Amino acid sequence: MANKIDVKELLEAGVHFGHMTRKWDPNMAPYIYMERNGIHIINLYKTAAKIEEANEALKKIAASGRKILFVATKKQAKDIVAEKAAAVNMPYITERWPGGMLTNFVTIRKAVKKMATIDRMKKDGTFNTLSKKEKLQIDxxxxxxxxxxxxxxxxSRLPAALFVVDIKAExxxxxxxxxxxxxxxxxxxxNSDPRQADYVIPANDDASKSIEKILSLVTAAVQDGLSNRTNEKEADDAPEVEETVEAVAAPEVADTTEATTEE
Known part of the structure; x- marks a missing residue:
């Protein structure tokens, strides 16, 4: 099961700290609790509700077998996102966003295939026949x-969803x-416009502790979805095994019946 959202834990992780009031986006007003020392404080009860809403949707996507692409190129988020996404076998971008990553996905796939081609060259010995300069360039x-x-x-195909840390940066x-x-x-x-996201999680997107907390909750929901998918697959396979047993046993029963009749 995915972790239960605990407002106290969100508070301890500093999820509630927003930006300075002069840098705010007015569209974030519904998610702001108050202003303290010139800084906006995020309403963590609304954050918890939004995490639960997002987690339900992410769980369904993961259970369907589709991919969720995690995106975070800012320094304090990239290592956390790489670790959390990899743990649930989801793709992620933590270096510079390649232009056309989604809108020109065919070209991106060609670049990925280039890596596979180079790996094959190293395995089949072709790489060793190249000059020193060519080897260096390929490496x-x-x-x-x-x-x-x-x-x-x-x-191998476009993701079903994006999970982004900091929509302004990405x-x-x-x-x-x-x-x-x-x-x-x-x-x-x-400081961001929540209208740019379909599923908004109002949260401090600058502090590593806050990012880690949110990512832990989100990836736990993804893992939940993946586990549900595995369980469903096992349940679907079970009747096939029973049918196979019946099919194998059936001729033996028929032969016995015939033998009894002849006697």
Whole structure:
């Protein structure tokens, strides 16, 4: 089961700290509790409710077998996102967002296939026949591709959703998702426009402790969905096993009946 949302834990993680009041986006007003020392304080009860809403949707996506692409390129978020997303086998972008990552996905897939081609060359010995200069160039290309696209190597089709830390920092990713009607789940601070996200999680998107807390809750829900999918698959496979047993046993029963009749 996904973790229960505890407002006290959100408070301890500093999720409630927004930006300075002069930097706020008026559209965040419904999620702001008060102002303290020139800083907006986020209403954590609304944050908890929004996390639960987002988690339900993410759980369904994960249970359907589709991918959720996690995006966070800011320094204090990238390592956390990489660790949490990888733990639930979801793709992530933590380096620079490759332009056209979603809107020109075919080209991105070609770049990913290039990595696989280079790996094959190293395995079948072709790489060893190249000159020293060519080897160096290919190694550099492979390292660059791995850094930017390695985490999406297994993403063979467009993701079903994006989870973004800081929609202002990742505005290009958000814009591409909107063009393709891909739902955006996002941590939204008081300086951002919540209308840019389909599922808003009002939260401090600058502090690593806050980011880790939200990501832990979100990925727990994703893991829940994946577990549900595994259980459903096992349940679907069970009748097939029973049918196979019946099919194998049936001829033996028939032969016995025939033998009794002949006697």
């Amino acid at each position: 550099r290309l492979r390292a660059k591709l791995e850094k930017n696209l390695g985490s999406i190597a297994d993403m 505005h290009i990713a958000v814009k591409e998702a909107h063009k393709l009607n891909i739902p955006v789940f996002a941590m939204v601070d008081t």
